[in-house]
Amino acid sequence: MRATRWTAAGVIALLAVGATGCAVGTGGGAGDDEANYDSDAELSGSLSVMGFSGVDEVATSRVDYAKEQLGDVEVKLAEGDLDLQQFLSAVASGKPPDIVYASRDQIGSLAARGAVVALDRCIDGEGIPTDDFVPSALDQVTLDGTMYGVPEFNTVQLTMANADLLSAAGMTIEDVNGSDWDAVSAANQALTVSDGGNLQVIGYDSKLPEFLPLWAKSNGADVVSEDGKTAQLDDPKVVEALEWAASVYEDQGGFSAVKAYRDSADFFGEGNQFATGVLGAMPMEQWYVNVLNDVSSDAPMAFDTVHDRNGDTIAYSTGSAWAIPSGSANPEAACRFAHAMTSVDAWQAAADARIEARKAEDKPFTGILTANAKADQMIRELTTSGGEPWDTAVSKMYEANDSTFSMPANPADAEFKTAMFDAVNAVLDGKASAADALADAQQEAQSALDDAWSKLEDGD
């Protein structure tokens, strides 16, 4: 009997050891030292792309253009957004995709862990014109002075409002564009409608917690230093920004009520908050202009940029980027693909395709916002009139795009954001004052940044 047990244990141990051998192999993928980036080189092989769906005409037209630039390279697109876990596992196992499409705010963390390679040689070899790109977009993919991603789309905010509600309250879009916080608070109180404690109209939605960096910047402060090394969440100006943005909800009966009402809206449909007159105003990403134009073109909209407290236009820039994973089997093709997908010619193809599609629907072309300033200029000239207020929306979108800021790349982006949003949520839930919550978040965020930067600098 004892022999039986020992035999069984031995078999399991052997299998476990065997499995161990299979499982070991971490340590990150190889760099791109052997890659020879040259814009004139004939490329071959295949190119696997992760994180890019390519479902609409703007995507497919650019992919078609990029395929032409790659010649004999076979391009394989994996459907769906980037799954970080899947991507990192692929890198760790030494079989990463050749190129990855990620949110720009992930690039710093990926670079710090060695999951993506520095693009200096790729940029030089392929001749990617980085001077053409929007500076705030480049900041988001530049860690410690080195670029790790090629920025693609750009997202900025506009002030969107229901003109009828504003007019009925004797106000204009200028009252809610953020230049005067007292005016916004007053407008919020005037526009808010409650019935027996039940919210009927949200006066103003300051879009916490995600827009805290916007309100902080509007008040003259950055939530993280320019080099991405120092958290500045306890800056009195950030505290003041959070206090004000949260007070907008308190004046409406609390964040809980506003969020419940916000969640119940048909955000992407005909019954959206503006079309049904249940939202006064809010800052919102520019892509929502297209949604509103599509589903409720008769909605009484008014648009403006978001203004800082000095009255200047301001926008918090986010977006996507292309990056080459460590261990990419075909980095040369990946680099050319990134170059092609973000080139002015690719955006030209995308604009042409979108114009055709919009023509077929008898709708205006409201533009595409990219991280390539030269492409933006070209596309802007192709936009077609949709009448008011949509022409103003397009004009304001480009105005906002000229005044962007971004959070710089850092190696602890997820931890930083979690600390920041937890602090905002604590304030919105009434659990802590803005000063206390942000002081706690400051410690947490700084600790995460210190830890991540020290590992990066130690080369761990």
Place this chain on the structure above:
Amino acid sequence: MTAPPVVAASAAPPVDRERGRRRARRRNLGSALLFLSPWLVGFAVFTAWPLIYSVYLSLTDYDVINDPNFVGADNYVELFSDPKVALALGNTLFFTIVQVPLYVLVSLLLALLLNRAGRSAGVFRTVFFLPKMTPPVAVGILFLLLFNGQNGLFNTVLGWFGIDGPSWTTDAAWVKPGLIIMSLWTVGASVIILLAALQAVPDELYDSAKLDGAGFWRQSFSITVPMISPALFFIVVVNTIAGLQTFDEAYTAFFGAGNTTYSNDAALFYVIYLFQQAFEFLHMGYASAMAWVLFALIMVVTAIQILVSRRVVYYEGDDRT
């Protein structure tokens, strides 16, 4: 005095017989291992090895990409001073302590009803079980719709009775109660187990009790509950473990894609925080340490439940004095 049995001259001596048995046992073991090998390989690769490796990872700083860096017990030390671990553990224990008794009570009530439902029991049994088939992610999304404080169906129904329902999905005080109520959605599986146990209680016991003048409650507490106590115990243990591992619905509703910036501390359960550490912050070592602490907690809680069960669970054939 009787003569000793005569041993046949052809029979093998005892030593040879023992060798033969050993050979047969070895052959049997070889055959058993051969047939078991698919399972053994699967167990070693997908269960034993990850377990062993997880113990090692819990003693390291590991970010998936770079090699693990041995840090000793640092992760465990940090874990016990992490306020978020305390918060997540508190949320999880609150959820489990309230949810499990409620879940068992509702399961038992429904099983008792079904037990008296006669022919229609089959239909209701299917109806109660069907929600269990719904993917947890869908249940999380459904939670946001049904429990919306503004126009959710749950508050609408409460409104018919003059009750002004709270903001279940956005008010921190009501998030956990809402999730607990929503968890009853999947009560069907337990109902079926309890129904089977109820149907196995011999009718003679009730007949005897009736003859002795026992009413419904007396029968329930003196016959029904003791007779189905093994099934109740099973449901309590399984649901306690599930409660301590709560993840899917709460994650989908409060932390999933599209809702990431609205994370709510009230819904931060232990496994959600573990998941964040592992797959969002890539602190695999810390997450592994968290997993082992949860494992230890589950072991302790289950051991206590087993100890208590020795006094309260009745198994037929038990010799209790």
